[in-house]
Amino acid sequence: MGFATTAIHAGNEPDIATGAVSVPIYQTSTYAQEGLGKNKGFEYARTQNPTRLALERNISALENAKYGYAFASGMSAIDATLKLVKAGDHVILGDNTYGGTYRLFNRILTNYGIEFDLADTSNISDLEKAFRPNTKMVFVETPTNPVMTVTDLRAVSELAHANGAKVVCDNTFMSPYFQKPIDLGVDIVVHSTTKYLNGHSDSVGGFVALNDEKDAEWIQFVQNSVGAILSPFDSFLVLRGTKTLAVRMEAHDKNGRMVANFLTEHPKVQKVFYPGLVSHPQHDLAARQQSGFGGMVSFETGSLENAKKVLESVKLCTLGESLGGVESLISHPATMTHASVPQTSREKLGITDGLVRISVGIEDIEDIIADLDQALS
Ligand SMILES: Cc1ncc(COP(=O)(O)O)c(C=O)c1O
DSSP, rough: OOOOHHHHTTOOOOOOOOOOOOOOOOSBBBBSSSSSOOSSSSTTTTTHHHHHHHHHHHHHHTTHHHEEESSSHHHHHHHHHTTTSSSOEEEEETTTTOHHHHHIIIIIGGGGGEEEEEEOTTSSSHHHOOOTTTEEEEEEEETTTTTTTOOHHHHHHHHHHTOOOOEEETTTTTTTOOOOOGTOOOEEEEEEETTTTTTSSOOOEEEEEEEOOHHHHHHHHHHHHOBBBBBBBHHHHHHHHTHHHHHHHHHHHHHHHHHHHHHHTTOOOOOOOOOTTSSSSTTTHHHHHHHHHEEEEEEESSSSSHHHHHHHHHHEEESSSOOSSSSSSSEEETTTTTTOOOOHHHHHOOOOTEEEEEEEEESSHHHHHHHHHHHHH
């Protein structure tokens, strides 16, 4: 089946009890059991819930994964994935992941004996140098947030596997519509469903998708033992969101390209970061690895003062954190999403005080461009 068909039908079988076409919100904490050890496959709602199960089947099908687990947030999905490594293990973390991912490693996981090093995963020889005998995992995000650096997932997977390490890819920016990391050799895909998968800025959630049975059993064990599960209502919302993922992503991509082109030609903009631009240093890799470029665009205004003026002058675009919703959101990475990244690292990565990031929504493109134009003026 094609992507849009899978998105609408996988996990979405009519309800067995009533025939309801939309999977109901099973808002229950427990289930009546027919007798000792006899039940309908559902015992307690932290362990299993039919609405969550439908979503888990849906997103794992979209990622071409056999197994999938829905979590209370993207961060809890990432945290559960990191429970595949133990004290004394070493992880290579992309040097430009979401700030919260870096914070999880730097402030929490290191307290539990997990070693990590940062590496530019877009540079294979840099990455090669970071491997140690105890490296068990490579964690990448591509394209990165907010400077849109692209990592070659196939090359990273080959290198990691040759060194006995698993590869985890945060696929939040592209969504499975534009990028399928598992098809490129990646072992585990994580998502903040808060973003494109849900798509309507009204739910926080996360997802882990994978093929290895043993690792899947462990992720499920962690999901149940720690209990950071996605609620039935949020599972319903994300399931509703993925039904329109294909049409939304096409619209984000179309608007994203037009905003990137507009900004490239604007005299007040010094640089535009968007892998869809032919001038992007990794445009060819992005075009090969992704089937679209999406709606995330960053641009350099030259100074904090200029960035502040733009951010405070927009009228249609909403100043706020997050991304991937139908509405255009604009943010200042240095003080918002990446505030937990040390300033020296931010500067090295190009996350300057003048950098502005837009999550281009699916409003009429003329309105988005008119808003940015008046804000830049
Ligand atoms: C790429 C990426 N991964 C993970 C996360 C964390 O997800 P959540 O906010 O759902 O915990 C975010 C949040 O912005 C993100 O942008």
